[in-house]
Every structure is written in C-alpha cells, then in structure tokens.
Amino acid sequence: MPPARPRLAVVKFASCDGCQLTLLDCEDELLPLAQAIDIANFHEASSAEIEGPYDLTLVEGSITTPDDARRIREIRAQSKTLVTIGACATAGGIQALRNFGSIDEFRRLVYARPEYIETLATSTAIRDHVPVDFELRGCPINKAQLIEVILAFLADRAPNVPTESVCVECKRRGNVCVVVARGTPCLGPVTQTGCGAICPSFDRGCYGCFGPMDTPNAPSLIDRLARLGMPPSAVQRVFRTFNAAAPAFRAAADSVASPEPPP
Amino acid sequence: MTDRTIAVEYLARVEGEGALRVRIHDRTVEEVQLRIFEPPRFFEAFLRGRAYAEAPDITARICGICPVAYQMSACHAMERALALPIDPAVRALRRLLYCGEWIESHTLHIYLLHAPDFLGYPDAVRLANDRPELVRQGLALKKVGNGLMQLLGGREIHPINVRVGGFYRCPSRAELDAFRPELERALGLAEATARFAAGLDFPDVEEDYEFVALRSETEYPMNEGEVVSSRGVRLPPERFEEEFEEVQAPYSHALQSVRKGAGAYLVGPLARFALNRDRLTPRAAALAHELGLDGPVRNPYRSIVVRALEVVLACEEGLAIVDAYAPPAAPFVEPGPPGEGAVGAGITEAPRGMLYHRYRLHADGTIAEAKIVAPTSQNQKRIEDDLRHLVARSIDLDEGPLATACEQAIRNHDPCISCATHFLTLSLERD
Numbered sequence: 001m002p003p004a005r006p007r008l009a010v011v012k013f014a015s016c017d018g019c020q021l022t023l024l025d026c027e028d029e030l031l032p033l034a035q036a037i038d039i040a041n042f043h044e045a046s047s048a049e050i051e052g053p054y055d056l057t058l059v060e061g062s063i064t065t066p067d068d069a070r071r072i073r074e075i076r077a078q079s080k081t082l083v084t085i086g087a088c089a090t091a092g093g094i095q096a097l098r099n100f101g102s103i104d105e106f107r108r109l110v111y112a113r114p115e116y117i118e119t120l121a122t123s124t125a126i127r128d129h130v131p132v133d134f135e136l137r138g139c140p141i142n143k144a145q146l147i148e149v150i151l152a153f154l155a156d157r158a159p160n161v162p163t164e165s166v167c168v169e170c171k172r173r174g175n176v177c178v179v180v181a182r183g184t185p186c187l188g189p190v191t192q193t194g195c196g197a198i199c200p201s202f203d204r205g206c207y208g209c210f211g212p213m214d215t216p217n218a219p220s221l222i223d224r225l226a227r228l229g230m231p232p233s234a235v236q237r238v239f240r241t242f243n244a245a246a247p248a249f250r251a252a253a254d255s256v257a258s259p260e261p262p263p
Numbered sequence: 264m265t266d267r268t269i270a271v272e273y274l275a276r277v278e279g280e281g282a283l284r285v286r287i288h289d290r291t292v293e294e295v296q297l298r299i300f301e302p303p304r305f306f307e308a309f310l311r312g313r314a315y316a317e318a319p320d321i322t323a324r325i326c327g328i329c330p331v332a333y334q335m336s337a338c339h340a341m342e343r344a345l346a347l348p349i350d351p352a353v354r355a356l357r358r359l360l361y362c363g364e365w366i367e368s369h370t371l372h373i374y375l376l377h378a379p380d381f382l383g384y385p386d387a388v389r390l391a392n393d394r395p396e397l398v399r400q401g402l403a404l405k406k407v408g409n410g411l412m413q414l415l416g417g418r419e420i421h422p423i424n425v426r427v428g429g430f431y432r433c434p435s436r437a438e439l440d441a442f443r444p445e446l447e448r449a450l451g452l453a454e455a456t457a458r459f460a461a462g463l464d465f466p467d468v469e470e471d472y473e474f475v476a477l478r479s480e481t482e483y484p485m486n487e488g489e490v491v492s493s494r495g496v497r498l499p500p501e502r503f504e505e506e507f508e509e510v511q512a513p514y515s516h517a518l519q520s521v522r523k524g525a526g527a528y529l530v531g532p533l534a535r536f537a538l539n540r541d542r543l544t545p546r547a548a549a550l551a552h553e554l555g556l557d558g559p560v561r562n563p564y565r566s567i568v569v570r571a572l573e574v575v576l577a578c579e580e581g582l583a584i585v586d587a588y589a590p591p592a593a594p595f596v597e598p599g600p601p602g603e604g605a606v607g608a609g610i611t612e613a614p615r616g617m618l619y620h621r622y623r624l625h626a627d628g629t630i631a632e633a634k635i636v637a638p639t640s641q642n643q644k645r646i647e648d649d650l651r652h653l654v655a656r657s658i659d660l661d662e663g664p665l666a667t668a669c670e671q672a673i674r675n676h677d678p679c680i681s682c683a684t685h686f687l688t689l690s691l692e693r694d
Contacts, residue, residue, distance in 0.1 A: 012280065013302070014301075014302040014304055015327075016324050016325060016326050016327040016330075017278045017279060017326070017327045017328060018324075018326075018327020018328070018330070018420040018421060019327065021278075021327050021328060021371075021420060022420065024371065024375060025405075025409055025419060025420070027402040027403070027405055027406040027409070028402075028406070030388070030402065031388070031391050031395070031398065031399070031402075034388040034391075039386075039388055042386075043273055043274075043275045043276075043280075044275075044276065044277070044278060045276065045375060045376075045386050045387070045388070046275060046276065046385050046386030046388070046389075047275035047276055047379075047385045047386065047670070048385035048386060048389070049275075064302045064303075064304075065302045068302065093324070094304070094306075094309075094321060094324045095304040095305065095309075097305075097309040098305055098308075098309065101308070101309065105308070119302060119303055123304075139324065139421060140327060140418075140420040140421055195418070198417040198418055198423055199417070199423050199431075201417070202417050202423060202424045202430075202431045202432045203431050203432040203594075204423060204424070204431040204432075207320065207423075209421070234314065237313060237314065237317070241317070241320075241321070242324065
C-alpha cells in the first residue's frame, strides 16, 4: 500500500442517503477501492473520522438550512476536488418543490409546532453556494458512473460521463421506443443518459430523474406530450419532480401555463 | 452535586443526520434527547396536488435505504382508496421485491453498520483488513438482495418498475428461474450469517418492550396484515391513527409516535419476531431453535441475530415465490377515477419496522392530504428509553466510553434518520 493514499470524504445535506449508499452498494469494488483511497470521513459507514483537508469530497444533498449554507463553505475550503452526487446536490432534489410553494405553509402542514423548525425558503444546488469541480447526475446516481468518477480522479483525468439523451442509450439497448410504439409519454428525448435507459426497458416512459441533457429541445417534447393526451398540469408536474430546479426543466415547467389553481 | 452532559454531535453508521444529548444531575439521568437534525424535506406538504400515481416514486425519495417500503405502503394505501383488486401473482412479486430489500438492508446493517460495534472496529473496511472473508461474505449476501431488486425493480435504489395497480412489466418465468441459484447461494450465506451473529458477545440486558408489528393469517408479515401488539392491540391498518399518534419535541425535526395512553413502543425485527414466530419459514424456524431463540428477544443487542434470521426467511420465501411463479394475466390493473374524498391507508413492514401511509384524494386523482409515519418516528421514544436505562446503569463511565455505548445502543434499532425527518447528535449534560 502506498504511504499516502488520497483522502476521501463523503458528506451529506438534505437528501435520502441513497447516493452515498451507492458507494456501499459497490459490493465488488468497495474493498479494492478502499485500498486505493483512504475513506477518511464517511459518517454513514464509519465512526472513525480523520480531519481534513480531503483530496476528494463527494457531496450528497441540497442546501436547505442556514447552518448547511455555512457548512458547505467549510467543506469546500477543506476539499481539493469537490464532486456533487445526485439530483439533490446538483439541482436541489425533490425537496426543491418548496421553491414553488409557501415554506410557512409547508411547515404548518407537516409540523404542529412550526416554530421549532429551522429551514430556508428554498432548496438549492451545491453549485449555488460554492464552486463545484464535477456534478454527477441521477436520482439516484448510477454505480458504474460513480466508480468512473472516482477512478478518473485517481488517474487525474476527466470523468467519461456522457451528456447525451436517454434516447441514445435506448437505441443502443435495442429498446422499442415507448412513445412511437405505445404512445407512452416519455422524457427520454430531453433527459441525460446514465441510468441505462431502464424505464423504457420496463415498458415505462422516462421520468427525467437524471435531469436535463445538454441542450434539450423541451418545447418540441412538450408539444408531443400534449398530443399524446397529457393535460398541461401533468406536463408541468413531470418536469417539476426530482430535478425541478434544474434550469432547463424549470423553464420547461414554467412554459406550461397552469390551467387550474392548486387545490 | 454534579451535573454532566454527554453529547454525540453526529451519530455514525446510521442513515441520516442525528445527535444525542443526555443530561445527568447528581447521578440521575434527567433527560435523554435523540435529536434529529436532518433537515426537514416536507414530503407531506408537496404531495398535495400531485397525482395519486406519483406517490410511490415520490415517497421512495424519503429513504434511499428502504425505497421499496415506501413504494409498497404508498401502493397499498392508494389501492384501498381506489378499491382496486390486485392479482395474486402481482402480490407474490411484490413480496419477492420486498425480500430483496430485506436481504439488502438487513445485510448492510449486520455487516457494515452493526457488527463493527461487537468486534471493536470503526467500520467494515477496517474490519476487512483483519477478517476479509467475513466482510466478503456479507458483501456477497448483500449483492444478492440488490440483484433481486434490480431484476424486479430495474435498479436497487429507487426502483422504477412499481406502480399503483401492479408493475410496469412483470418478469418472465425464465428470468426468475435464472436468478434461483443466486437465492440458493444467499440462503447458505444467510444461515452462516445468523450463526456468526449468534456467536457474538452480548451485554446482559433485557428491555420491557411493547412490540408492535403486522400479523397476517398465512405468512410472516411484509405487505399485509393487521396491526397487533404484545399488549393486546389488534386493528386493521386503516384504524392505525385511532390508537397511535405523533407528537413533536422541540429538539427534533422528527415527529415521535406513541400509543395513546400507553407511550413508547417498538417496531422492527424484534417486534415482528416476537409476534410472528409461528410464521417463520422452515429453515429460519429450525435455525431460531438451534440458536436458542425460542421466545421473544428483549435484548436489543441481539437484534443482529433476529435480523439475520429474517434474511434467512427472505431467502426461503424468495425461493418459494420463484418456484410457484406464473406471470399474471396483466402486469397491472388500471384504476378508475377516485371518488371525491376517497381515503386509503396502507401499512407494510420496512426492514426497520412498520411504515404507515394514508392519503385522501380528489375526484381528479390528485392528492388532497398525505400522512406518513416512518418506522424511526415510532421507535424514537423507545430508543430514548433504552438510552435512559443504559446511562443509569453505566453512570460511572467517563464521557467518551459512555457516548460510544449510547451510539451502539442506538444502532441496535437500525434507525433511519432520513426517514424519521419528516434523527440524531449525543450531547450529554451532567449538572
């Protein structure tokens, strides 16, 4: 074992823990990986904590509290390379739906004593607070892509993570197009690949959990979704789910007029 | 007169962000607070106005460790609201998917989170430096659970194949048959895991728990059953809120569930085992007897053995379901529109305990109201009781060892803090 392995930290903010769990789900790679990189700070997996600085920090979750907005700046200062993992850290996550409602009302709906709850009015991506070196997409992230990002870091090269659409992956898999063949609404044409095009492989339309691809043509897709019979409220909801605050999906949702007042 | 505070600011090897604070006054435990500082994410609020069909995928995002539990409770609640009949083959496939999550989640807890406490390591990676074969056994078993979720759900975290009414696509007989050797291998690994766990050194502790779990007529509970307790509660899932309520503590972002007029109770493997021992599968039952588990287990440290028994059970159940499988006529039933104000509740057994969902729907199919009670919300008060007893009997320990002992006592219950927010740092004050 070389004397100075690079130090890895895995930290979390508002999230479901699924993206950091992805690292523990690398059953075949976890132990070899731990030989190549020193897992110095990973609360979910270890009660040993080695102080920073860290060579690589993986950040899960979005910023939703004043304290977390302060903590991410400290973590950035301790990290040579900072990579965000998952839709929460790269686009605010499902909890960014608060950005479209009243936070006071949300607090009252969930908690009988809302004054005990300290929270910000918005859920925001890590890049809105500190510089980020690489953003890995997905809700959740893909295991192979996570390993690629760590290996690329160890080899001091850029990660090979494509930004093309799910459609390209679907064609590679030889899937029959669910839109063309079945008339099933699908976000594949505007969504970044990386999941393995699993939804269409299971006879389901893509629901956009990897967020917008590079230069998506959302207006064209919105038109098609309408012709497939999706009402505007449903089109708006489908863009406003796990990557609601990603700029391209946000603009797509905003472009669809909400025909009915919220219930 | 001395006052002391013991504080653990960030609990490790649990899912989510939590802390612990214990205040000791004159050798008496004054207060124990399991603090959940995981930021609130307001799921119940933003579910309002979403389509009922979105609930399984959205609520899955409450927890990356037990997404299947969220999907299953959401589906069952919606299907009750929509009065939707479910094909028996779909029911069997849902149980098979749940077996995958039990195998994956329990094995993660046994090997990566819990075992290091008994063996004196900070984590499984460092444990693997000395006992590589042990950790590899755990990872191999965990991988089979994940493989089952991939097969049925498309991926292990936030599966994409579950929908209200059934699945998007059901596997063929051949796809399940091809996975059978994996489950057979997992059954052997699970039995080895249970024997390993039973051989660990356990503190001699018994707690007086009120156990609460589902119980069904025919099987060890996962997706179905009545809510029963070791103190006589028996009611269908839709009447859960008549007997149980959530209260809010100022120090926590998690609501704490109590049984009205009775207080703290325990859900999870110990509760399921105590209330359903007669429903164990044959090899799990034989192994329980071999390991001396002939009655309810009230020592929380031994939960690691019960978890391993449930992994054995999940492997046996998985094999039985694979062997009996005939694909359903249709992968799902398409629901009609709900009646205005239609209400449905569902409870299923997440690996760490009962998970309750209730929804009220509008006639246009959108959600008017959502209520979710996570397993760790239900266990939070009972974990605090465990801690109070632990600190009282360990009052002379120094801060460091006492804080470590408290963290271990918390891990006994595999708390999932991400779930409960809607968990925890130890801060101990000795006045």
